[in-house]
Amino acid sequence: MMKPKRNGSTRSDKDKLIELEESSSDDEHDSFTKPVATSEGSTSVNADGIQRQLTGVYNTDPTDDIPPLLGNDAPFGQTANAASVSAQQLSEPEPVFHLRSRTAAVNAESAQAAIEQDTYESLDYEVCENKLFLEEERRWLSERFSLRKGIMRWIIFIQIGIITALIACVIDIVIETLSEVKYNILKKSVDENTPMRQESSDLVWPYLYWIAWSIVPVLIGTTMVTFIEPITAGSGMPQVKSYLNGVKIPRIVRIKTLAVKTIGVITSVVGGLAGGKEGPMIHSGAVVAAGLSQGKSTTFVKDFHIFKAFRDDHEKRDFVLGGAAAGVAAAFGAPIGGMLFSLEEAASFWNQNLIWRTLVASIISSFTLNIVLSAYHGLQSLTFTGLFNLGKFDQPLTFNYYELPLFMLLGITGGLLGAAWNSLNTKINGFRRRYFRWKLARVCEAVMVAILGVTLACMMIYLINDCRPLGNDPTAYPVQLFCEDNEYNAVAALWFQTPEATVRALFHDPPGSHKILSLTIFTIVYYILSCLTFGLNVSLGVFIPTALVGAAWGRLFAMLLFYTFPEASFLHPGKYALIGAAANLGGVLRMTISLSVILMETTCIEPSFFFPLIITLISAKWVGDYFNEGLYDIQIEVNHVPVLPWEPLPQYKGLTAREILSKPVICIKLHDSAQYIYDVLSSSNHNGFPVVDDVKDDRRAEGRVRGIILRSQLIVILMKSLYVEKKRFWLDETSIETFRSMYPRYPSIKSVRRLDEKMNYTVDLEMFMNPSPVRVNAHDSVPKIFNIFRALGLRHLLVIDNENRIAGIITRRDFLYK
């Protein structure tokens, strides 16, 4: 990753250009020792990168060049002995190295953010077509190999579908079984301890039971998340979204993450927190895809030596796309929705074959889920129709034209409530980040929220008298409590099941199953609870609680209206619960396309009901967008993940490449000394270096661009000693495999031993570099280069002048924070 601010000292001393083409020396330790120290323009500045303004507010004036604060020197051990010329006044242009920084305001938070930022790198979606790659390609050109690769790719996609579904099944079955046990015990305890019936009893017992059944799983889950793998907190959707957008997030697709996430989501849902299992399932799909496609596991230090050809960011990302889609398909039983979800998140690098494979993975996934769950539930003759999360409506949903304004009104309400929820949740999480830094505090917090939830639920059940006759019984655990015989407590029915089952109940309960008062209070309580929950250190999705809140107030809306106009027979409460859920989801998540299809598939409604759904979702999205962004986008922004939007940001519209590029660029000559490369790698942490030739007097930054080389490649070159002088030793056995075998965790430069006798050797980058980096002109407009950058999934974009000399470099961050 080319860092936004070029910090760190860049040095060009002991720089030797050795003409290799003519030299054919056999002696390793011979005449390549004349160090031509040309240390000119060496700069060393404040290396911790805190000058960048990273607090989420974009610097609106992109030409605002303020000299950086200078202070502590670059903390790189290797540069200590280097001639580190402290740059005093670099604000005026300087021929070779020119420093550019955009803000003088330094505070603790932005420094923290900058450090966090270093953890995110771009994926290399662009294929590096160097000589080694082309050599391999040529070997593969025989139709047969290409076919074999194609078949392997299909096999992996099918496996991704199956395994993702199996994980989803495990999560689903375990949650269901444990919840059954839990609520049966609670029901029995309530029945036994209701004071009116048995003298010796006290309702404190079921309350304590319930608390215990909440605290224990939540404690397990939050402890694992907090102490083992903190990245598993939350739904994982923002992370998957960022990954698909092209940002490498550390540890996001590891097996350990998957394990913690699976246990985390089971415990949290069983513990009764206001969350769902859908987000984590999608994350699981992504992990499965990343793991399967690489044929090796770093966690288990096991390499199966298969699928080696797929070991690069480009291929891996395509598989992760399929995995995320399979996850959605498994979570919602919505194969098309899964495909569209991937599409909505990552459409820029799309092609037909990929859509097609993604769709197949989704279908396989939802099919596998269907088979397994049908078998588990012992459905008759395995015909498994309608086994969906949110239940199928008995009758086709219909609507009248005069209902459309109502749907729009619900959409607007959803947009308002969603925007408020997002803003409230962001504030709570900001508060959390500031004051709950201690890990144990995060654990306690989760337990407290669990206790709060149980307490609120108990108070509602205890205080509200909402008895309904048994009979057309929509609840699995009817609790009688203070009701008459043959009646059950409708409030307890809302609470005595998983949130998902409650959504299903609100969609499908017959009219008159609930009291207006109880639904009102339930909506408020759940709104607040879900807002508190999302951001705890537990693995939980936000889809189900959001849908639940929406379904509750949607149903409430229909009931209120029906109470006012008793003759309005069209006010089917289930229908309005669905519309309310859609509105709330639209207001919180703003993922309109895939949401509408997912809702359609998961409830199996008719295509003709698509229109009201879309009307609602559009209203919710537009109203919500007026106030803030979608929840996932807020999360991404809060974490300073450099996710590229669909269009360039508005303030970039009138700019040109010249105004956003980063310079000076540290270049490497086509034939450069190991010493220089080593020093560059040690003193800077950029990830891509333009390769130049036609260099006069070591002014590399004035050379003509020949290609680009990545930090990871340079490190491999140094580690394997791929020097020109030793060519005869390594040439035959070096192939693209040499580089690929290190993927994805390349060692740091610090792990490269600095052997002084090797430092005079020369590296010929001709065969390693990417000879065709994408280049643009300095006067090209930002919307244009943004389009190129996004459509091609680039990591580095070189800006050249009219003579093909480097003018600057543009990376992902330059489109976001300048």
Add this chain to the structure above:
Amino acid sequence: MMKPKRNGSTRSDKDKLIELEESSSDDEHDSFTKPVATSEGSTSVNADGIQRQLTGVYNTDPTDDIPPLLGNDAPFGQTANAASVSAQQLSEPEPVFHLRSRTAAVNAESAQAAIEQDTYESLDYEVCENKLFLEEERRWLSERFSLRKGIMRWIIFIQIGIITALIACVIDIVIETLSEVKYNILKKSVDENTPMRQESSDLVWPYLYWIAWSIVPVLIGTTMVTFIEPITAGSGMPQVKSYLNGVKIPRIVRIKTLAVKTIGVITSVVGGLAGGKEGPMIHSGAVVAAGLSQGKSTTFVKDFHIFKAFRDDHEKRDFVLGGAAAGVAAAFGAPIGGMLFSLEEAASFWNQNLIWRTLVASIISSFTLNIVLSAYHGLQSLTFTGLFNLGKFDQPLTFNYYELPLFMLLGITGGLLGAAWNSLNTKINGFRRRYFRWKLARVCEAVMVAILGVTLACMMIYLINDCRPLGNDPTAYPVQLFCEDNEYNAVAALWFQTPEATVRALFHDPPGSHKILSLTIFTIVYYILSCLTFGLNVSLGVFIPTALVGAAWGRLFAMLLFYTFPEASFLHPGKYALIGAAANLGGVLRMTISLSVILMETTCIEPSFFFPLIITLISAKWVGDYFNEGLYDIQIEVNHVPVLPWEPLPQYKGLTAREILSKPVICIKLHDSAQYIYDVLSSSNHNGFPVVDDVKDDRRAEGRVRGIILRSQLIVILMKSLYVEKKRFWLDETSIETFRSMYPRYPSIKSVRRLDEKMNYTVDLEMFMNPSPVRVNAHDSVPKIFNIFRALGLRHLLVIDNENRIAGIITRRDFLYK
């Protein structure tokens, strides 16, 4: 369009470089008259472009440089007086103009093809960001204008949805009404003339009636298509597909085309030809979109002066995408299918906002269709559920695991039958093109096929005795014929309705509605009929007949199997008819993603039945792909439309840009003389010219690339006399509107008057050219540049050397025919 072979004489005589920056002369006729004739390297070769090998077989050796046949000179009037140096031996490199041709084989057919090829040009999907454009952008940078443009875009998309649906309604209602009249008359006539009942009667009468009811509409339709607008023949899908791929096809999106197509499809379906209305509906959607978005009509010479900002290829293509999606949505009642159809055809230039608008257009379209048709059919209280073309299945479709191999078998059969159909149809059409060149012959042919269809139907009805009891009556026009009272003739039931209604009948008729013999013969007859029909000069889609054939043999398959194993109760004939239809459609069209979703939406089946559908479609597609391409792709190939595939063609895999580029490139200097520009435009028909500077001695091809200018822009410059010397006259009133007002039909160079006194003026291209053309290096690999070309929707790709000097140019055709 940069032509594949650089033919035509290119001249550089009377070429004057006038230094304008210093000159401030006010007199128009002053000292700019010193002609520095530097006529070097002028070449003139065979201009009719027949050297290219264009017979559909790709030249496998891309470096095969054979000197072209030389003979007749360039027939451009303006070049007659020019010093046309006949190029004798151009196979060796020549400093400035170098000719490159790839085949020596010239025959009548490839010449014809080459001439046809000239009719296809690329769309300019790339935005030309010249100074004028940026000026306009700056003016628009106020948030308000951008918002206004966004709202206008939404309004247009919504309008596209509504109007497309209304046209679809008109087509649907007219066809239904006329068919009702037709089949009622026929039924009455059969009833009256059955010999067994009335002595004086003869079955020849109904036969003649039927013939008349076929010939008359077909004659009207085919005459209109043949004589008014031949481009409307067929379904229009290959054309829409090509357009979305980025190829401009003349007259494809005109209002006249829409009118002829509408009438054509109505007459053909009413006439009883084996075709459907779906393809034409999709084409209608595209025309509506193109027309609406431009706010003017060339056919009616009417400019509404609205939506001017959308007048370029880029915007227009996005709207057409929405229109095609709306067309699919209207044709099948499948909004998601519509969106996916557009996606499947054009995913490379995709972004989220476009998906979103496309989806909304689709939904609006299917909603409008639903409203109008519900109102027309007087459905109760306008709840309009299940108003779909192919009918909703009464019961949810279910399947058992052991049926999956059966589905796969059906898929394979569909693939085989589809491939055979495609190959047969291609042969028939080839035969047609060769022998039926006379327009009247095409008309007669259509009439003959209509008569053949009626005759075969009558023979089937007459000869096969397939009587079924009336009662659970699946047919609208039960014909008794020779059956007992209370019975009807089941064969007549198959024929006495539109093909669409027959598909519906085959899906939903109760088991036992048909005889094995009658279905077998029906399948064979319809297979041949549909094969004969597609390619006639009538407007008809291929979806419905293909689905019909598939439904027939699918149902037949289930009946045969049930006959063999009477205990196999799972053999629901409707289900197998659906699977058969899917298999046949997959085998013929190979559009798997959208097809599966369309079938799912149009029959409203459960998501759980998606899996069998996909299994079937994949089998059909893979088996079919083994033999040939999909029908639309074959059509596109036969017409030599340069449609880019998803991946580079296999034979290009190992190549680099150097091996496919076209050269020499005709360049224009940044400040060039009007004379030179005029001559270049007259003598070549390329569409893009690199703009260079740093030119020594007028060796333009050695200059450094500064930008690219299009033929259309140069013509406008010459027409409007935008010369440097006259800057004060035009500078204030020239804006991007000057160029846009001519879109899309720029005049030819011949319409520019050659005023000799103006020829000495200079044109400064700085403000008109696109300063940021995409450039690649000569050593870049073809897969890489193909990816760039496709992802960015380019028309010209400049290949430069390491010093930013032009090495060649790559256009669409270079990826296809080299």
